[in-house]
Amino acid sequence: MNTILTIGRQYGSAGHQIGQELAKQLNIPCYDKELLDRAAKDSGLCKEVFENHDEKPTNSFLYSLVMDTYSYGYSSSVLSDMPLNQKVFLAQFDSIKKLAQEGPCVIIGRCADYALEDNPNCLSVFIHADLDKRIRRIARLYSLTDAKAKDKIIKTDKRRASYYNYYTSKKWGDLDSYNLSLDSGLLGIDGTVSMLKYAIDLKEKNCKKKIFDCEPKV
Template sequence: MSGNLVITIGRQCGSSGKIIGQKLAEEMGVKCYDKELLALAAKNSGLCEELFETHDEKPTNSFLYSLVMDTYSMGYTTSGYMDMPINHKIFLAQFDTIKQLADQESCVIVGRCADYALADYPKVVSVFITASDEDRIASLKKLYNVEEAKAKDIMVK
C-alpha cells in the first residue's frame, strides 16, 4: 500500500460529480481519472477497450456484485480468471488498475467503484455527490441538449 492520497468520488447521475472531481484534482495539482480508467484497464488487461466502454458503469444486481467481490477478495487464479464471464473480467481489470494508480500517484477517481477497490488503503477519502432531482434534470438537459422527459430517462438508467 502506498502513502499516496486518493480521493474517490461516487455520484448520482446528473449531480456534476465529474466536474467537481476535475476541479478538485486541478486544485490539488493531481490527475483526475474517470473514463480514462477504461483505456488504462484495457491496456493493462489486454482486453479490448470497446468491451470496457460497453460495460461502463452499468447497473449490476447485488448478486452479481457480491459474486465478483467474493471472487476478488478471495484472490483469483489464472484458470479461474479464464473461466469468468467477460463482465467479471472487466470489473476485476478496473479494480486492478485503480489499485495500481493508488500505488503510483495521488489522484482523484470519479466512479468505477473506486471506493470499494481501495477500501483497505489508508489514505483514501471517499465522497458521494448528490443533488436534487430538479438540479440533476437541469444538468442533464444542458449536458445532453435534451428535453426534460429524456433527461429523466437518462437519470433513472
C-alpha cells in the same frame, strides 16, 4: 499530499466536472473514462469491452466467486473461465488498486471507494443534488426536454446503483457508504471543489497529528 479521493455521484450532479477541477487545482491525475484505458492495458482486454460494461449492472450470479477469486488471487486460467462481466470488474478493481499505489489522484465512480476501503489514504465522497437542478443541467448540456432529461437521469442513477449495490457490501448513495456527502446543487461546482480541498487538508493534517502523537516523547 497522500490522499486518493474517490467520487460517487448522482447523474447530473456535476461529479465528473468537480473531480476534474479538483484534480487540476491539486495538480494530480483524475481517472474517469481514463480508468477504462488503464484497465484495458493492465488486463490485455480490449477497451471496447470495458466501455460496453462500464458501470452497468451485471446478471445476478457468481458474485461470491468473483470476490473469493480476487481475495485468494487468480490465475490466467481461472480468469479465462469467468463470464466477461466478471473479468471486467476484476480488471478495474485491480487497476484502481494499482493507481492508488502510484500516488494521490481522483477516481470517479466504478466502486473505487469499495476497492480502496482498506487504504488509509482514501477519502470517499458522494456528490448529489436536487432532482430539479439536475434535470436543468442535463437538459441544457444535451439539448433535451425536461421530461427526457429526467428519464435519462433516473435510468442512469438506477444503473449505477444496481452496479454498486451488486459488487459492494454497501448501498449506493447511502450516507454510511462514504466519508463525506456534498450537495453540489447547494454549494455549486466551485464551492464543492473548495469543500473537498478543505476536507483533504483536514484529513492530511489529522494523519500527520496521529503520526506525531504516536512518536516517543524525548
